[in-house]
Amino acid sequence: MTYFERLTDGLQLHEVAMFILGGLLFIVLLFLIVLFALRKRQLKPLLLFFLIPIVMLGWPSIAKIQLNQEGLTLVNNLKELEKHPDDEALQSKVEQSIQVLEEKNVNAPDKLADIARAKYLLGEDKGALETINKIPEADKAVLGVAELQRAIRATQDLERKLEKAKASPTPESLDILKITKTQIEADYKFSEHVRLQRYVNESDSLIKRNR
Template structure:
């Protein structure tokens, strides 16, 4: 992202316009202030007008700060949810924070990857994949977008095989599930959804035995 994209990321069109027009108005007032000073005219009238661009610039600036804070809050809540996925309040907070950032149309790759992780942890794989697709090609490797996409697909695969084995616990289905599960043991240690799938797989195969 270039400087302008970072500056306006998550702002609505009217907020961007306010920021641009306010900045231009501020520059015009500065020019007039220098001109008045050079002509030795009174500056009182101009000083009052400075309140207008300050408000115009301040509004979107506050909105931008709130977006940054929302991104940090999401990261913290995601960390909390990973340590305790059973807490309904944390889950609710995570859903609300993701929706807030989605409504803002955030484009920052670091925020997008956290939004995708949150959707994945919440079981919203489709939303997670759509969010990953918004990350620019040049930033995908640095934020781990392709790794997360691979993890999502692997999770969908093991959960699909687990469902098949639950519905039809034949020897073939259980063996396929066991082989797939064994390949995921290392990844499952640090992944809630994979860990749950592995645990369910072990329970299912043990019952069959």
């Protein structure tokens, strides 16, 4: 993303327009002040007009600050939810932050990565993958979403095999589940994903009960 795209990311069209026009008006007024000063004309009437660009620049700036604060809130709540994945109050807060950010149509790769992690933790695998697809390929490795994408696929695969083994705990289904579980456990990068580890633990318990 360009600097301007990052600066205006999440702002509504009218807020972007206010930001641009406010900046242009501010520059024009500065030019007029210099011109008036050179011609030794009174500056006081002109100074009053500075209230207009200040308001026009201030409105989208406040909106941007609130948006960044919402993004920070999501990150903090996400960290807590990873520690307490069954906390319904935290789940509700994370869902609310996701809704706010998506309504603002944020496109910053780091914010999209946070949204994808949040959706995955909430069990919204499809939504998480759709969000990941919005992130440029060059940013995926840097932000760790390529690894998240692998974890989501692994979670879906293990969950599917776990449900099949629960419904029909035959030696064949349990062996398939055990092989998949062992492969996931061997990949240390997957250990940080709470949902995946939960399915690993459930699989382990099911296999032990049906020995």
